[in-house]
Amino acid sequence: MSSFPTQPDKEFKEYVYDQLARIGKVLSSPQRLIIMNILSQSEHTVEELAKYANQSIANVSRHLQVLKSVNLVKVRRDGKHMQYSLTNKNTIEFYLRFKVLAWEHLAELRTAVQEISRSPTRADQIDRAELLKKIEDGDAILLDVRPGREYGESHLPGSVSIPLEELETRLEELDSDKTIVAYCRGQFCILADRAVEILRSQGYEAKRTDENIMDWMVNGIPLNSDKDTDNEEK
Numbered sequence: 001m002s003s004f005p006t007q008p009d010k011e012f013k014e015y016v017y018d019q020l021a022r023i024g025k026v027l028s029s030p031q032r033l034i035i036m037n038i039l040s041q042s043e044h045t046v047e048e049l050a051k052y053a054n055q056s057i058a059n060v061s062r063h064l065q066v067l068k069s070v071n072l073v074k075v076r077r078d079g080k081h082m083q084y085s086l087t088n089k090n091t092i093e094f095y096l097r098f099k100v101l102a103w104e105h106l107a108e109l110r111t112a113v114q115e116i117s118r119s120p121t122r123a124d125q126i127d128r129a130e131l132l133k134k135i136e137d138g139d140a141i142l143l144d145v146r147p148g149r150e151y152g153e154s155h156l157p158g159s160v161s162i163p164l165e166e167l168e169t170r171l172e173e174l175d176s177d178k179t180i181v182a183y184c185r186g187q188f189c190i191l192a193d194r195a196v197e198i199l200r201s202q203g204y205e206a207k208r209t210d211e212n213i214m215d216w217m218v219n220g221i222p223l224n225s226d227k228d229t230d231n232e233e234k
Contacts, residue, residue: 026070027098031055032063039073040092040214041146041185042153043085052147096214113187121193126181126209140179145195152226154213156183164191167198179205186212
């Protein structure tokens with residue numbers, strides 16, 4: 001016997017909206033939103049997600065199962081590892097629009113970002129127009145400080161990859177005569193802030209930009225991928 005209504009009546013209406021509410025319930029967890037933000041960049045294993053989200057493997061596993069129960073996350077086997085990602089492009093765009101909606105409607109969120117924007121690492125940010133000009137003129141190096149896997153999946157054109165955890169040991173790879181512009185996963189991410197702190201402490205002129213791959217994707221601006229390079233070499 002069917003467990004859902006078969007006629008357009010009150011029962012049907014209640015059932016439909018109950019299904020819609022399942023998504024809302026899943027999104028009510030800050031920890032799951034953090035996981036979704038990381039997965040919007042590229043697929044990851046449970047262990048990687050636990051590391052980047054600063055959560056235990058057990059907790060991440062539980063959150064992934066909840067996300068998977070409403071098809072916001074999918075999983076594939078890669079040898080001995082299980083790789084998790086957001087289900088498809090629509091899911092990624094939904095998550096991005098969700099953040100935009102929160103930004104537009106929550107004054108508390110905007111206030112928090114405005115307050116942190118006064119910090120030294122964010123006080124002199126570079127916007128898209130200035131960033132593109134500096135790169136075109138050869139005056140800046142665009143530095144992607146996300147994990148290397150996320151860079152390989154998709155990155156801003158012209159950027160170089162040095163994951164934050166490797167930055168202090170790879171500083172010699174950066175031209176000290178140029179401005180280093182660091183980016184990460186967007187305005188709510190603090191990886192670029194940490195990178196700017198490290199760079200400035202070593203005498204580099206460093207700035208942060210909120211530009212990120214998701215914003216460029218939504219706006220139809222081309223991105224680069226290591227997959228593209230691999231295909232060209234073949």
